[in-house]
Amino acid sequence: MSDESASDVLARVRAAERRGDFLGAFDLARRGLETFPGDLKLGHRAVLALARSGATAGARAMLASLGATTDDELVALDARLWKDEALAATGELRAQLARDAAARYAALHARNGASYPAINAATLHLIAGDRVHATELAERALALTLAEKPTGDSLDAYWRAATAAEAALVLGRLEVAREHLVAARRANPDDHAALASTRKQLALVCAVRGCDPELIEALRPPAVAHFTGHMIGDRFAASSEPRIAAAIVAALVRHDVGYGFGSLASGADILFAEALLARDAELHVVLPFDAEQFARTSVALAGESWVTRFHACLARASSVTYGTLDASTDDTDALYAYGGQLAMGLALLRAGFLATHAVQIAVWDGKPARGVAGTGADIATWRRRKLVTDVIEIHDGSDLPFITSPPRVSPMHVKAILFGDIKGFSKLRERDVPKFVDYVLGACGRVLDECEVDIRNTWGDGLYLVLPTAGAAAHCASKLQAAIRSLDPAKIGPIGLRLAGHVGPVFDCFDPVIKQRSFFGSHVTRTARIEPVTPEGEVFVTEPFAAALALGDDNFACDYVGDVPAAKGFGNLRMCVLKQRGREA
CATH class of the missing domain: 1.25.40.10 (Tetratricopeptide repeat domain)
Structure with missing residues (x-):
């Protein structure tokens, strides 16, 4: 600049x-x-x-x-x-x-x-x-x-x-x-x-x-689309490309799409991307992990020409968002699921800003997803929100047996994470610590007893919580702030709470130190780096958290704060302040 x-x-x-x-x-x-x-x-x-x-x-x-x-x-x-x-x-x-x-x-x-x-x-x-x-x-x-x-x-x-x-x-x-x-x-x-x-x-x-x-x-501005569909393979034959490409172009025209959010796998995704670019619409690519690994796992199997098209679309995209940069785990299903949910949430956020329609356009054979991720999973998530899906039918694999197997137990799950810090603890006199534990942490504990919490932990003035969804985390954060605000400062002195929230894939492990179940991974670290830059009395959340809320809960709004530097040199993150609609969180 x-x-x-x-x-x-x-x-x-x-x-x-x-x-x-x-x-x-x-x-x-x-x-x-x-x-x-x-x-x-x-x-x-x-x-x-x-x-x-x-x-x-x-x-x-x-x-x-x-x-x-x-x-x-x-x-x-x-x-x-x-x-x-x-x-x-x-x-x-x-x-x-x-x-x-x-x-x-x-x-x-x-x-x-x-x-x-x-x-x-x-x-x-x-x-x-x-x-x-x-x-x-x-x-x-x-x-x-x-x-x-x-x-x-x-x-x-x-x-x-x-x-x-x-x-x-x-x-x-x-x-x-x-x-x-x-x-x-x-x-x-x-x-x-x-x-x-x-x-x-x-x-x-x-x-x-x-x-x-x-x-x-x-x-009304042009519509915002989330696009999804099958990759080239047994459910999308390469010979079907011309028909599907024409159907995608027609769908984009029919819905007057000006913005598209989705992944960039071979087959339907790349056809959507090319059609969006051809009509001068904005292409917003959301990948579950880094581009080179994604190209190896989700593009290259269809042939080198698809890899070339992948890089061409990526270069012309208006934005590229990565769910995570480290996909060294063999268990990528959770990462693909997270990427799909992130793309859908970002599409809904943009549609809300523009006061326009959000539509999902899917190339789908009507069969459910074979795991936690995939076209069927994306459609199910979108429809649970009672949103419109325009399905472009494809039946290339209709004569193949659809093999269902018990879902593989995965150590990685998409979770909402909260980190909190109680301001005023460090100024307490030693004799007041038991009172703090009983009065302040007791108030927090009673709130958590009423919330959907997968795990909870504390260390003096710190809170670490993992919850099943962004909505559950938003409700919990709102109640925690209300509980802290209701405390009488005459009993313990001035007390304030700052909370940071994020949504991402984490590992569900048994912690051998505390002998309890816990969650680990880079997204836990990311949340911990947000908490120190959060003002007292506020709940700061990341853009993925805001996107997850847009996809699943209308009771909260995320007011943009800016591209904020996280603590300990963790880089800049787009941050929002969480507000309960009708009153502050």
């Missing part, structure tokens, strides 16, 4: 935003601010990226760090954060916060006379139940927008049309809104973040006005 200007960095940030990669946009903007401190445009994009990802608290803290300013864009961003807080609330609190946010937008409109703050104030008044002020401001915004002269900039044309459409919706003029929505979509073919932002807001207006939400479908 040292050779780049602030404008160059800003351009890369905007490119990431347009793709809906708000986490990447924030990281780029934050690193840009390290090189160009005080740059308000980079500061604005950093705050906006966090806000768009749903991390309202982090966005507010970032905005405060930029200092007091009268810059219109930052003032509007402050109002936007008030709006986000209003929309996250319910009942009378939502109405009150909506009125507060509307007042901020109205004050900005009074100062600069622009249509953008006027229409936001109008929509917020509508949400608050004040149709008089909503109508007045919507009429003003519509008039201002229609009077503005075109600048020749397509994004400017988009925002003018989107503002006019929103004003017409607030006023109940549905046909006028429809015309402007068509114009908005025509002006904006590729800024998917802008489409998502507008569509989310218009959905609120439709809900309040009782309009058919189909009206705003014109603004």
Whole structure:
């Protein structure tokens, strides 16, 4: 970044935003601010990226760090954060916060006379139940927008049309809104973040006005797909490639797919990847372990031409994520299963950011998976979430006996891991240690008795927990923080808890030292390195944890924190703060 200007960095940030990669946009903007401190445009994009990802608290803290300013864009961003807080609330609190946010937008409109703050104030008044002020401001915004002269900039044309459409919706003029929505979509073919932002807001207006939400479908960004399917072999003959390739192209067109997440094995995966790249969609590759070993185990058996195609797709992928870098174990089934779950979760996260459809497209013969991983396993996981799978049928192995065997007992399992540290322990007087054990650890123990915990361990002020799922870990972490917050500091002194969470494949072993079952592996170490950088009172989780939650539990949100350096030189990890929807975790 040292050779780049602030404008160059800003351009890369905007490119990431347009793709809906708000986490990447924030990281780029934050690193840009390290090189160009005080740059308000980079500061604005950093705050906006966090806000768009749903991390309202982090966005507010970032905005405060930029200092007091009268810059219109930052003032509007402050109002936007008030709006986000209003929309996250319910009942009378939502109405009150909506009125507060509307007042901020109205004050900005009074100062600069622009249509953008006027229409936001109008929509917020509508949400608050004040149709008089909503109508007045919507009429003003519509008039201002229609009077503005075109600048020749397509994004400017988009925002003018989107503002006019929103004003017409607030006023109940549905046909006028429809015309402007068509114009908005025509002006904006590729800024998917802008489409998502507008569509989310218009959905609120439709809900309040009782309009058919189909009206705003014109603004839906392209769909996000998780792709999966059989490798070249007994269930996918090489001779079937042309038919399956054509069916994949048709499926991507049918679902208007703009983003694809999946692996890169021979056969279906590579055909999906090539089709995505051919239609200028983003390819996000998720491999269970390093590329060379994956090519040997999942590509090379189909022939050298598939290896060449594998490397070509890998080189053009928008991102490559590895479940683990060390696959020296012979038991790779758990690693493949983890990679599939990670790809599905990341697809759901991106679809959520873009407010668009998530679909799974699978090349499948209808038979269950032969182990914990495979096409059948991916489909079963996706369908348990009650999500749509579009199956491209293949029956190349229909005349072969489907051999089922008892599942092999594996020492490796995908688990959720929590590490915790109780702040205040080191300042205790020696005589208070028994009281700490009884009062503080006792409170933690009672919480764990009510949670799904595979193993638990402690060493003074430390906690090490392994749980079956990310959802179980999230609920447990939330309850632990609540228990610690409820303690009376008069009895033991100020006490706080920091927790770190991760999901990954670990070895289930008998520990000969403590004579108990325990879990080991690099993913345990990774979690331990996150805990020291977690603020007191918070639960920091990794992106794989957030992806696992997206796949399995709607009760929690993961607000992005950033690309955070882990302890002891373990490298940077994308980190989120865990929040229970409706209240803090």
